[in-house]
Amino acid sequence: MRANVLIAGGGVVGSAVAWALAERGVSDVLVVDLDLTGLYASSELNAGGARATWWQPVNVETCAATLEFFREHRDELSFQERGYLWLYGSDELFDIAKRKLPLQNDFGLGVEILTPADVVERFPVLDGDPGRLVGATFSPRDGLVNPNAVRQWFRRGAESLGVRFLNRHYVSGVSTARQPSSKRRVDWIEVTEIAGSDPMDSRGSIREILTKHVLPSSSVSSRQRIECDVIVNCLGAWSPLFSAKVGISDVTEPTRRQICMLSVQHEDAARVESLLSLGMVVDASSLYFHPEGRDILAGYSIPEEAPGFDFDYDGEAFFVEHIWPRLAECSSVFERSKHVRGWSGLYAVTPDRSGIAGLVTGFTNLFEAHSFTGRGVMQSFGVASALASWINTGKPEGLVGSMNRDRFSDRSKWLIEDLHI
């Protein structure tokens, strides 16, 4: 088998890159994924937050472009432009947030500064002690999106433009060759077909392969080579495993992140409904939440979480220890809330909490787009468009060149994002 462009990984990022390439007239694009249903893909397991209010120009630029795309397809993607409310508990972060406002507002984001008193006046349901806050920002053009609809949009669009998606194939090997220029190129990759019924057991072979990186011999059906002119590593949290195969030691660490759904008491439901006018609320304690139907979706990133391919959800204990106390500080409606269910997925975390994208230095035909921490959905269109132009024309578009992995060898080039949850 061969392809002009082979994309390893068909999550939201790989699907977006495939669509953006096909849309630019690039033919013979092939996406390979172990499990296109995405049982363990971050694209299936995230919170649906969509904001362009970041601190690094490249993140603002690519997320603003993505949000514009979400607006154009508002109904198909269930984009709700209800804003992000950030509640700050320390001057240190709030001062930086205020300094970043002109950058964000140059992109037309209309971000406002609020005092703790403004917060209670505008959002009375957030009746926690205002003394715990030093201020807030409200960004009305941010909001919420249906991440699965986004991934499906790119996938359907790509397919309609001739992109092929190869499911249940695990990228198990890579062959590179040195060029006269002393750079290397990827000649072919080896893919291993995984046998099994469809959909595969969520606690069976896919989980085993994606967490332990072993291919159980009983599920291996066949191996083959796919030759390609260009390859793009879009393997998300698994991208370092691919990098290692071509001799690159990666900086990305897969890290578990948990989300839970909770319900409020019937008598509090009307007050919670007033939250529906808001998109995401991010509290000073790094808790984030938003209404999801009649329930509330809430997440919190445990700072001491060790890196690893861990999908175990801590259940009620996660809610009781990490979510409930923070929610109850924010609003009295949560005092009597109850844990309903939850799940965990992987963040692909880099040292500066920004993603990695571009042509891999030392290679002529190996590109990458991954490690978007908690930002892959809201950055998908912007990064994919810029990268597809780069692959198509040989030149980086916009600021995306700054996302090259080489930045990690020079701290002054890091794209540090501290408003990262």
Ligand SMILES: Cc1cc2nc3c(=O)[nH]c(=O)nc-3n(C[C@H](O)[C@H](O)[C@H](O)COP(=O)(O)OP(=O)(O)OC[C@H]3O[C@@H](n4cnc5c(N)ncnc54)[C@H](O)[C@@H]3O)c2cc1C
């Ligand atoms: C709890 C949580 C909350 C989040 N909240 C948000 C949010 O609010 N907003 C936002 O924008 N982002 C959020 N994110 C981040 C976002 O989900 C990710 O950045 C994004 O989904 C990454 O997409 P991806 O395509 O790079 O990776 P993935 O979706 O993980 O896709 C990678 C694919 O690679 C495949 N794969 C892996 N190894 C192999 C192999 N060897 N061979 C073949 N296929 C392979 C997998 O099957 C998978 O389909 C959150 C993430 C989590 C976990």
